[in-house]
Amino acid sequence: MIESLTPTTESLDRVAGQPGQASPAAAEGSGKVNLLGMPEAKLIAFFESIGEKKFRAIQVMKWIHQLGADNFDDMSNVSKALRAKLKDCAEIYAPEVVRQLDSADGTRKFLIRVAGGNVVETVFIPDGDRGTLCVSSQVGCSLDCSFCATGKQGFNRDLTAAEIIGQVWIAAKSFGQLQANGPRTVTNVVMMGMGEPLLNFDNVVDAMNLMMHDNAYGISKRRVTLSTSGVVPQLDRLSQYTDACLAISLHAPNDELRNELVPINRKYPIAMLLDSARRYIQSMPDTHRKITIEYTLIDQVNDRPQHAQQLAELLRDVPVKINLIPFNPFNLSNYKRVSNNALRKFQDILMQEGYITTVRTTRGDDIDAACGQLAGSVNDITRRSERYRARFDEQAVRIIGQ
Numbered sequence: 001m002i003e004s005l006t007p008t009t010e011s012l013d014r015v016a017g018q019p020g021q022a023s024p025a026a027a028e029g030s031g032k033v034n035l036l037g038m039p040e041a042k043l044i045a046f047f048e049s050i051g052e053k054k055f056r057a058i059q060v061m062k063w064i065h066q067l068g069a070d071n072f073d074d075m076s077n078v079s080k081a082l083r084a085k086l087k088d089c090a091e092i093y094a095p096e097v098v099r100q101l102d103s104a105d106g107t108r109k110f111l112i113r114v115a116g117g118n119v120v121e122t123v124f125i126p127d128g129d130r131g132t133l134c135v136s137s138q139v140g141c142s143l144d145c146s147f148c149a150t151g152k153q154g155f156n157r158d159l160t161a162a163e164i165i166g167q168v169w170i171a172a173k174s175f176g177q178l179q180a181n182g183p184r185t186v187t188n189v190v191m192m193g194m195g196e197p198l199l200n201f202d203n204v205v206d207a208m209n210l211m212m213h214d215n216a217y218g219i220s221k222r223r224v225t226l227s228t229s230g231v232v233p234q235l236d237r238l239s240q241y242t243d244a245c246l247a248i249s250l251h252a253p254n255d256e257l258r259n260e261l262v263p264i265n266r267k268y269p270i271a272m273l274l275d276s277a278r279r280y281i282q283s284m285p286d287t288h289r290k291i292t293i294e295y296t297l298i299d300q301v302n303d304r305p306q307h308a309q310q311l312a313e314l315l316r317d318v319p320v321k322i323n324l325i326p327f328n329p330f331n332l333s334n335y336k337r338v339s340n341n342a343l344r345k346f347q348d349i350l351m352q353e354g355y356i357t358t359v360r361t362t363r364g365d366d367i368d369a370a371c372g373q374l375a376g377s378v379n380d381i382t383r384r385s386e387r388y389r390a391r392f393d394e395q396a397v398r399i400i401g402q
């Protein structure tokens with residue numbers, strides 16, 4: 001096995017159960033309250049605080065999320081006096097798209113500038129009738145999974161609720177969805193972009209509630225998925241706030257290997273994580289839900305038949321479907337993509353054991369939009385990216401000198 005860049009654990013203390021920082025209410029620099037990231041209850045409370053009725057808040061909510069308005073003057077059923085009042089104290093401020101990249105296969109990647117000079121990435125993946133948007137929750141990530149490009153970028157900050165839902169707003173607008181009778185293009189959302197969503201709990205919950213709300217995007221709870229690498233204390237709280245679908249980034253069938261690939265496992269090992277995931281699913285009113293297990297297959301690391309057997313054993317009494325993801329190579333990683341042969345064998349074993357097992361086909365290769373490749377541009381406050389680059393350069397020098 002080629003030596004992997006060893007993950008660090010400097011982020012694990014952060015995991016101890018602190019919810020994400022609260023959304024700054026005001027957009028960058030303006031001093032006004034940004035209405036974009038406010039779920040219904042918060043928007044109503046804001047309208048009441050300025051002496052306005054609940055139904056006005058709902059009118060504005062529909063203008064923003066169903067018709068893509070970012071200007072109060074466009075809100076033709078809102079009185080002139082209220083529009084003037086709102087302009088004085090509030091705004092609808094979406095982050096800015098710095099680049100949109102369209103792949104030959106229809107995948108679309110947005111590079112989105114957020115406050116602090118950072119850029120995050122959002123990817124839209126069409127597949128027949130389904131259009132899935134992969135949304136980021138943080139600028140970079142503090143968790144440093146060894147196979148993930150985002151982890152190598154270090155971490156800057158949590159995204160605000162406006163910056164998270166703003167990614168849905170931007171994508172839907174780009175396809176003409178936010179027009180009267182516009183096509184429904186974004187049918188599914190996965191919180192699987194940059195960052196660990198459960199480390200930005202409050203803002204992610206607010207944004208997910210907007211995704212599913214009938215006065216906003218109205219996406220079914222079966223089509224909004226939060227994916228976590230295993231922040232157990234926050235996962236234990238999740239069912240009080242949302243009933244969205246759950247995916248677990250597992251990637252290994254035992255603690256020894258998972259400690260290497262997903263360092264948060266050292267704090268919350270597999271058994272603890274699966275118990276928490278099971279409790280989440282059991283708390284849902286609909287009993288047929290399954291947890292999606294994400295398993296990135298890396299050549300000679302976690303792709304052996306014995307790993308598949310172990311995985312089948314591990315998940316025996318958990319309601320799951322398994323999604324295999326061939327590793328997508330990127331700079332700063334020495335891991336290699338799984339061979340087709342090993343991938344087929346791995347899938348066969350799981351299917352013979354009775355698991356629904358799909359393989360995620362790589363999309364958007366020509367625009368670096370594949371799973372695990374999202375990098376954006378992060379003003380890293382952890383200096384992890386520097387250390388990785390230095391180590392990678394050292395390795396390159398050693399190889400050239402051999």
Ligand code: SF4
Pocket residue numbers: 141142143144145148149150151193194195196229249
């Ligand atoms: S896989 Fe997810 S949790 Fe792990 S480093 Fe990447 S973004 Fe963070």
